[in-house]
Amino acid sequence: MDRDKNLKRKILESIIAIKLERKFSKDEILDFYLNQIPYGSNAYGIESAAQTFFGKRAIDLALDEAALLASLPKATTFYSPYGNNQTALISQQKNILRQLVTLGLADEKMIKEALGIDTLKKIIPPKKNIQAPHFVFYVKEFLEKEYGNLDLETEGLKIYTTLDYDMQRRAEESVRQGVENNKKYGANNASLVAISPKTGELLAMVGSKDYFDSLIDGQVNIATSPRQPGSSFKPFAYAKAFEKGYQPETLIWDAPTNFGPDGSGKNYIPNNYNGNFSGLVSMRQALSSSLNIPAVKTLYLAGINETIDLAESLGISTLENRSRFGLSLVLGGGEVKLLEMTSAFSVFANDGEKNQLKVIQKITDQKGNIKKEYSNESKNVLEKEVARKINSILSDNSARSAVFGSNTPLAFKDYAVAAKTGTTQEFRDAWTVGYTPNISVGVWVGNNDNTPMKYGSDGIFVAAPIWRNFLNKELPNLPKENFGSYEKIVSSKSMITGNVSGEIKYYKIASGKKISEDKSKKYKASEVRQQIEPEKHSILFYVNKDFPLGPELPNYNDPMFVRWEKGINQDFEEGIFDFNPIN
Known part of the structure; x- marks a missing residue:
């Protein structure tokens, strides 16, 4: 027959x-x-x-x-x-x-x-x-779901995939070298994914350091395994906030804050990684520097369910049980897959246009006839201006330098590259996900069995070097292209636009401590941060959280209003307030 x-x-x-x-x-x-x-x-x-x-x-x-x-x-x-x-x-x-x-x-x-x-x-x-091997098995599993075993194993089909084999080899080399360098951190594995933002094509997939190493469970494809993302989840909350009308220039207080019961019976009082607080900062500064308290506040302003909706529209599929998640979600409290994170970030790179992940170009039968051809499927899932605001922040090396320094694996002189790192509690997972308009690359580092790495195994130290090593090889082969710029809004709400008046204060960057103007002159300009401090109130004092650009008045009955005010001013007392915008 x-x-x-x-x-x-x-x-x-x-x-x-x-x-x-x-x-x-x-x-x-x-x-x-x-x-x-x-x-x-x-x-x-x-x-x-x-x-x-x-x-x-x-x-x-x-x-x-x-x-x-x-x-x-x-x-x-x-x-x-x-x-x-x-x-x-x-x-x-x-x-x-x-x-x-x-x-x-x-x-x-x-x-x-x-x-x-x-x-x-x-x-x-x-x-x-x-x-x-991980790519091969990923494709085979995809084919099994679509065609079943009979066609796949017995009909002599020829599968044309999206894999760039030369890039795959370079990715494997970057992972091997990185894992070797990370032995001092107690990390024995890493994974890397590369995707084209313009087509959705999966170009490289390294699921582990060595598929054939059973000692590290090498057969497990970490790229498709749920892991906690740490701070690399933060851009989704900021993107949703920007959709609502908040801006990269919007001001938010980085101050000790009790966000109330977290569901476990305890109050949720997060800290920044370095234990310091930066006072009044812009959302650009907060995301670039990966400050935790402003991120939690931003998730509250954006809305937990709304942020999950946005993440899912970008391609994240692992947050189905929403009852599990509270404000800690923005700090990486929900598991995600490296493959989906890399694909989701590619939507930012592509000005909000999502290209469906693609692993197969076409399938032919034994006679060379095309059995099926897979076209690119694209859909606009994010406003262009929102994507460009995220791109601007994540590629702003000067904004992140206050915390990370100016000379890190994330800093590029000749290319427009956006990136976000992430580290989970007890250093069980370290991430770097970043992109240009032409390639999106994600790297995970850790141990498959969830054993913690050594203290200090941050994403910037263990994942970013692998990510940078790979991009150094790939960027010369890709078109050099800049991100589009976003348009700044005009608004009378100065906390939204960042155009506030007030007294200039000076802070030493290294310690975060406030210093006098005279003392600031004894330091180099790069060692001191200036900050305009208006009247001390949280953003909830000035805007309605769900309609920050609209005429709606602030909601002083919002339980977070008092909590945020007390975080700024411990002597704050509840009462009846008249709306008093910053002039």
């Missing part, structure tokens, strides 16, 4: 099936089937599968091993012992074992023993004959 799915073939299949049932018993037909079907990893038939995964003949398989192999044909890539879904595989295996008791094919004692065995530890490591 030919491989075309048509009426003629269906009739022939039916005739053959009838002949087989007349000539062979059902057990014999099942034997034929089990000895021909794919089990994944180029293993066809149960004998080949037994040798591939356990290094033994099928007749010598233990009960737990046989049950695991019986789980594979349902979805060979999804359930692969070498893939990301080992938990699902073991669940399937245990279901099969329990069914044996139900069907009376094995006694409970045998099944109990089989259920207690760690079958995955018996799996033979895969042979090192696969290039870009």
Whole structure:
């Protein structure tokens, strides 16, 4: 028979099936089937599968091993012992074992023993004959969902992917070098993803330092595994705030703040990473310097659900259970995937236009006929002006230098590059996600088993060097292009535009301490920060949080209003207030 799915073939299949049932018993037909079907990893038939995964003949398989192999044909890539879904595989295996008791094919004692065995530890490591393995398995799993095993394993399809193999090799090299350098931090793994913002094409995917290293669970694709993002989540909250009308120039107080009960019975009182507070800062300064208190306030102004809505529109899929999340979400309290974060940041790079992630260009059959061609799917999901405000902030090296210094892996002299780092509690995850108009790159560093890295393993120190090493190789091969500039708004609300009047105060950057004007003259200009301090009130004193540019009056009954005021002025007392805009 030919491989075309048509009426003629269906009739022939039916005739053959009838002949087989007349000539062979059902057990014999099942034997034929089990000895021909794919089990994944180029293993066809149960004998080949037994040798591939356990290094033994099928007749010598233990009960737990046989049950695991019986789980594979349902979805060979999804359930692969070498893939990301080992938990699902073991669940399937245990279901099969329990069914044996139900069907009376094995006694409970045998099944109990089989259920207690760690079958995955018996799996033979895969042979090192696969290039870009995490990408390959990612594509295979995508194809399985779309076509099923029959087409994928037996029809001789030819898959044309988006992988840039030379870039993939350079990405793998950057990850290997970075992991070697990070040994002193107690980090044994890293992952890197590169995406084209203009097409959505996945250009490179390094799921771990070494796919074939079982000591670090190298088969697990970290790029598609949920991990906490730390501060790299912050741009989503600021983007939503900008959508509402807040601006990069909007002023917000970085001061000790009690945000009230967090759901655990305790009050939520976050700190900045360095333990200092910067007073009145712009949202540009707050995001560039990754200040935590202004970020939490910005999430409150933007709205938690609204921010999740925006993140999901950009491609984040892991925040479904919204009841879990409070204001700590903006500091990385929800798990995300590196692949989706890199894709989401690419929307900023592309002026708010989202290109659907693309891994396959086309599929052809054995005769070279195009079976399916995958076109680019784009959709505007973010206002251009909002994207440009984020780009402007994340590429502003001078704004971040007060905290990070001016000479970091994020600083580029000859290219427009935006970036955000992230570090989670106890240094379990370190991130850097950044982009130009032509490439979006994300890097994660840590340990697969969630073991903490050493103190001080910040994203800027362990992830950013890998990210920078890779971009140094790629940027010369890409068009040099600047980000578009945004238009500043005109508003009478000076806390929104940042045009406030007041007394100039001086702060030493290194310590964050206030100093006199005379003392400020003894330091270099780069060592001192000037700040205009108007009347001390939070932004909630001047604007309605949901309509910052509108005529709506501030809501002094908002419980956060008093909390934020007390953060600025401990002697603040609740009362009745008349609206008094800063002039």
